[in-house]
Amino acid sequence: MTKQEFEKQLISWRHELHRFPEAAFEEKRTSAFIAEELRKMGITVTTGIGKTGVVGTLKCGDGDRCIAIRSDMDSLKIDEKSTHDHVSEHPGRMHACGHDGHITTLLGAALLISQAKDFNGTVHFIFQPAEEPGTGASAMIADGLFDRFRIDEIYGLHNAPFLPAGRVRTRPGGLAASEDDFTINITGKGGHASSPHEGVDPFACFAEMYMAFQTIVSRNARPAHPVVISCTEIETDGAHNAIPTHVTVKGDTRCYFPEDQELVETRMRKIAESVCEMNGAKCEFEYTHEFRPVVNDAVCVDRLVNAAAAIVGKDNVEADGEQWTVSEDFAMYLDHVPGCFFLLGSGRYEGDKSLHDNTFDYNDDVLVTGAEIWHELVKQRLQ
Ligand SMILES: [Zn+2]
Ligand SMILES: [Zn+2]
Incomplete structure (x- = not known):
């Protein structure tokens, strides 16, 4: 197969996957498609892991080392607004995060690796459901x-339209952020807007805690550790001329170190409860962990950087790049084994459409690049 034929094959797979997107745990057609293509390559296929997950296993030689490469496969639940010839045929479903490209890249790698058989050991190709809600990796692990x-x-990799096509960015330690959600219910005593002295204003409590939360970022977290705390929703039962009794505040937090997740939760709870107590209001504080941060292993980062540099050139690899503020459930695998997640630049031009945009379309120009990086990594790691 020439390089042109290989690229043509990848583009045809990617467009087919783009036309039939399936959201979290619905990926039946997608996983059947993947399983069929893997079998054609002579790869052993295990299906139904974590509902719709697929694992392809390829052994070569007598080496006992095993590495895994993971792609996500779910779409988002949005209506596509594009006009190209491979637009989504599933209403309310769209590959707006490029997981169609990730699947294709890993299938392409499987094709290269299965044809070349230039390694000694075992490769597992993991196709994971439900990355978007952050529950697919844990379902496969469970x-x-x-x-x-x-x-x-x-x-694992994620395409990055905010980086030039073919650029590779990773870093040792925290690459992608955690995501934790909070809900704070403040109960005061409502009443006439003209008579605050007769009640307990829950808004005053919220105003105090809103600013105090940012001192967790500036005074409690280590200056070298980025932390984001955002209050994003507020509901009250007040009116134009009535002080409310209830204020509910929701939001989310992001950080790159598991210990900061604990710090933020503990400090936010303390601040919310103390401010309410000080003002005579009641406080209910709920905090849930949605995503853990993706914490890369430094040795695996070096390995990935070496493989990527062989394909895209040293100058195109950021081995200690900036963190990515988005969350990724690849983090769950890293609780069990060391590994490395990286961003593969896919931007066609400065300010290219962002992930989750309803006209987003994976940049086909980086499909071969991604597949070649995976092939090179397998070759280097399993000699
Ligand atoms: Zn996404
Ligand atoms: Zn994604």
């Missing part, structure tokens, strides 16, 4: 991923 397959190290 279904015995690490018991059923020996995995010594794991790698």
Whole structure:
């Protein structure tokens, strides 16, 4: 297969996947498509892991080391507004995050690796459901991923339209952020807007805690550790001329170190409860962990950087790049085995459409690049 034929194959897979997007845990057609293509390559396929997850396993030689490469496969639940010839045929579903491109890249890698057979050991190609809600990786792990397959190290990528096409960015430590959600219910005593002295104003409590939360960022977190705390929603039962009794505040927080997740939760709770107590209001504080931060292993980062540099050139690889503020459930695998997640630049021009835009379309120009990086990594790691 020439390079042109290979690229043509990848583009045809990607457009087919783009036409039939499926959201979290609905990926039946997608996983059947993947399983069929893997089988054609002579790869052993295990389906139904974590509901719709697929694992392809390829052994070569007598080496006992095993590495895994992971792609997500779910779409978003949005209506596509594009006009190209491979627009979504599933209403309310769209590959707006480029997971169609990630699947294709990993299938392309599987094709290259299965044809070349230039490694000694085992490669597991993991196709994971439900990355968007952050529950797919844990579903596969709960279904015995690490018991059923020996995995010594794991790698994954996400396309990055905000980086020039072909650029690779990763970093040791926290690359993608955690996401935790909070809800604070403040109960005061409402009444006539003209007579605040007769009640307990929950708005005054919220105003105090709103500013105090930012001192967690500036006074409690280490200056070298980025933390974001955003209050994003507020509901009250007040009126133009009535002080409310109830104020509910919602929002989310992001950080890059698991210990900062604990710090933010503890400090926010203390601030919310103390401010309410000080003002004579009641406070209910709820905090849930949605995504853990993606914490890369420094040794695996070096390995990925070496493989990527062989394909895109040293100057195109940021080995200690800026953090990515988005969350990724690849983090769950890194609780079990060391690994590295990286961003593959896919921007066609400065200010290219962002992920989750309803006209987003994966940049086909980086499909081969991604597949070649995975192939090179396998070659280098399993000699
Ligand atoms: Zn997304
Ligand atoms: Zn995504």
